Amino acid sequence: MTASRLVIWRHGNTDWNRERRVQGHSDIPLNPLGLRQAATAAPMLAALRPAAVVSSDLARARQTADALAERAGLAVTTDPRLRERHFGRWQGRTMPEVIDAHPHEHARWVAGDPDPGCEIEPRDRLLARGRTAFAAAADLVSDGAVVVVVTHGGTAKHGVGGLLGWPDELVPTLGGLGNCRWTVLERRVAGWRLAAYNVGPSVLAEPAIIATERPDAG
Template sequence: MTTTRLVVWRHGNTDWNAAGRVQGQTDVPLNALGEQQAVDAAELLVRLRPGALFSSDLRRAADTAAALAALTGLSVRRDERLRERHFGAWQGLTMAEVAETRPEEHAAWKAGADVVGGGVETLDDLAKRVGDALQAAVDAVPAGGTVVVATHGGAARHGAGHLLGWPREQLRTLRALQNCHWTELSYDDVRGWQLAAYNVGPFADRPVPSSL
């Protein structure tokens, strides 16, 4: 039985993460902390002997992937489907500002509703978009290897959930991925997709930041 490993890796820290701002698909770069996190995480991930490396086309994810590319010699294949959830009018705001200025939308988001309003992408659309990109990454390489995909917090959670066939209510029980942590999935023809590990990374003692 041939088993393929998929590592879904969240990007490093940014100034907007640090300030609690909703990033969504705004192209915010890594800060100095995020760059170091990417290097530290890559030193662990290289031990998994990845055979392919994919990334969101947003800089914070692509530059995170580049840290692993530097150790493996792999090229980074970018896919815009791996972008974070689009947060429409919320992008650039803190969650406190969203709650104050768009209270109904904020309440719907907090309750885990699929449709929030304000131009925010639905969770179903996010899950399918990212899940399709993850599946395409795995399908693009021979079975039995390790594929690493650098993406974003919400994208990682809902994309992996799409592959696993988990409902949104189940995904809400998972804590947000920390910066530069990852989810590991495995796939074989008998058992299909399975969750092997969640929120793995080198900074276990640090607080969990916003996944947006």
């Protein structure tokens, strides 16, 4: 038995998002904008009548999940496998700081290297972790139900690719999720399919960030 729909929801804005600082596993809370984003999105997601809310255990995701759980009358289940990609020695730095401190590894990352060094979690490991966590969330409920999974930009993208069975090298072609926006996966007989990507309220959106400026590390 498993969910018929998975809604993969990225957390709201943080001060480090605003500063374009690499978060990774750093435990950064939502800022006032992020709290407003979560409060704006929560009624839209509650209207889907989710049967469960599963969240990364990092504060920015958990605070986002709490906004929905309170609205939907649900408890939040946490799963550390839903944490963001670990960005090793890049965590806490802006991209200019990363380029200055680690130019060779940054060049490898820009070129699409799945394991660029600096103690960054390899991309195939992130894909497998996200896929496993999403599948486990789906298995929490009965057929026909909706599960909302609250996670982070990189984990959302790679976990979705993993659940869809995409090869690792294809996943980076997906764009990043904006803060407090979501992706919808629907289960069919043949497996999961992508039904919607990067949808949600357009108000209170963070400014657009060019993909080459920083990783999906928040």
